[in-house]
Amino acid sequence: MSSDTRDTLIGAAQELYAESGVAATTPRQVLQRSGVGQGSLYHHFPSKRELAIAAVERTVSTALAAAEADLHGEADPRSRLAAYLQRPRDAIRGCRIGRLTSDPFVMADATLRDDVAGYFRRLLDEVGAVFREQGLSDGDARDRATAAVAIIQGGYVLSRAAQDPDAMRSAVRGFLGLLGER
Amino acid sequence: MSSDTRDTLIGAAQELYAESGVAATTPRQVLQRSGVGQGSLYHHFPSKRELAIAAVERTVSTALAAAEADLHGEADPRSRLAAYLQRPRDAIRGCRIGRLTSDPFVMADATLRDDVAGYFRRLLDEVGAVFREQGLSDGDARDRATAAVAIIQGGYVLSRAAQDPDAMRSAVRGFLGLLGER
DNA sequence: GTCTATATCTCGATAGAC
DNA sequence: GTCTATCGAGATATAGAC
Numbered sequence: 001m002s003s004d005t006r007d008t009l010i011g012a013a014q015e016l017y018a019e020s021g022v023a024a025t026t027p028r029q030v031l032q033r034s035g036v037g038q039g040s041l042y043h044h045f046p047s048k049r050e051l052a053i054a055a056v057e058r059t060v061s062t063a064l065a066a067a068e069a070d071l072h073g074e075a076d077p078r079s080r081l082a083a084y085l086q087r088p089r090d091a092i093r094g095c096r097i098g099r100l101t102s103d104p105f106v107m108a109d110a111t112l113r114d115d116v117a118g119y120f121r122r123l124l125d126e127v128g129a130v131f132r133e134q135g136l137s138d139g140d141a142r143d144r145a146t147a148a149v150a151i152i153q154g155g156y157v158l159s160r161a162a163q164d165p166d167a168m169r170s171a172v173r174g175f176l177g178l179l180g181e182r
Numbered sequence: 183m184s185s186d187t188r189d190t191l192i193g194a195a196q197e198l199y200a201e202s203g204v205a206a207t208t209p210r211q212v213l214q215r216s217g218v219g220q221g222s223l224y225h226h227f228p229s230k231r232e233l234a235i236a237a238v239e240r241t242v243s244t245a246l247a248a249a250e251a252d253l254h255g256e257a258d259p260r261s262r263l264a265a266y267l268q269r270p271r272d273a274i275r276g277c278r279i280g281r282l283t284s285d286p287f288v289m290a291d292a293t294l295r296d297d298v299a300g301y302f303r304r305l306l307d308e309v310g311a312v313f314r315e316q317g318l319s320d321g322d323a324r325d326r327a328t329a330a331v332a333i334i335q336g337g338y339v340l341s342r343a344a345q346d347p348d349a350m351r352s353a354v355r356g357f358l359g360l361l362g363e364r
Numbered sequence: 365g366t367c368t369a370t371a372t373c374t375c376g377a378t379a380g381a382c
Numbered sequence: 383g384t385c386t387a388t389c390g391a392g393a394t395a396t397a398g399a400c
Contacts, residue, residue, distance in 0.1 A: 024286040037384050101342040102281040104206040120343045147356030150336025157335040160283040161302045174329030178360040
């Protein structure tokens with residue numbers, strides 16, 4: 001099936017982007033990782049840009065679905081929030097999407113930039129809705145949701161800097177400690 | 183003086199690294215930004231790597247000094263913490279140091295990686311000391327300091343994604359709101 | 365110490381056979 | 383749809399005059 005090779009290329013690109021970002025990932029690396037022949041990439045995608053768009057948009061969809069699985073559901077708001085913040089993460093690897101905010105290839109392209117912006121906009125809306133369930137005003141819920149997402153993004157940065165997954169856990173503990181006592 | 187040209191090159195590299203990172207910054211760009219002739223770079227630095235080390239280490243020193251200026255001093259601990267968290271930042275530009283945790287050139291080099299790790303280690307120690315002044319246990323102070331630094335790093339990511347400096351302010355408001363009510 | 369010229373490599377992309 | 387071969391551009395680095 002034609003979409004097999006295409007999907008394989010997208011999957012390899014997603015892996016490599018998580019390791020090195022988009023700008024630093026070459027078409028040749030994608031071909032080697034995927035085991036697909038050289039000409040095939042430019043048969044399925046007109047350029048590196050279109051492959052990047054397909055791979056980033058798939059990563060964004062998957063990440064949003066995972067967040068919604070934690071944040072929606074039957075449990076009380078406090079538990080859903082804790083589930084989102086404490087979900088197992090490969091913290092040393094860094095955030096596949098957050099890291100793209102420093103990627104020159106992504107930030108130079110309006111479509112890719114909007115994909116990243118849209119991910120965080122929707123994530124902040126979801127987290128904010130949970131805080132509003134707890135009776136917070138729109139503004140306070142927004143600020144607290146932004147803080148919660150920043151804890152995760154900052155946790156990734158600190159874990160990656162220290163090469164230690166405990167930095168993420170420490171940041172989440174610090175934040176949940178402040179939340180939990182009220 | 184011989185260090186003039188060298189300093190000019192380091193300053194140009196610091197600017198470019200803040201805009202595009204180390205991996206994506208070419209020696210040619212550094213020369214153009216600095217106004218220095220082509221051969222001069224390789225007279226003052228054996229390779230791109232040594233220039234990067236000099237520029238990153240200078241950026242780290244400056245950033246640590248700025249943090250210490252906020253966190254030390256006569257004011258009460260709560261005010262010093264707020265001063266650090268609320269200091270005016272060019273949030274859309276992103277963190278000059280935090281972004282390096284996603285930079286392939288930096289992360290592939292042990293010296294540069296250690297420079298970045300050392301920055302966050304020392305920053306976390308400084309912020310943690312302020313929380314300990316407030317009577318928190320070592321562990322709780324550590325967790326709260328990690329959360330505070332994660333708020334700033336995450337605030338940078340969110341501001342950059344949205345191209346909106348208010349994301350940083352919102353994250354800090356959300357965090358200080360939780361801190362302030364106790 | 366600084367200049368121009370250039371070597372060598374890899375990148376993103378294309379050509380054209382099969 | 384996939385292959386090998388290769389192009390033009392730009393990256394890092396060096397040579398050698400001044």
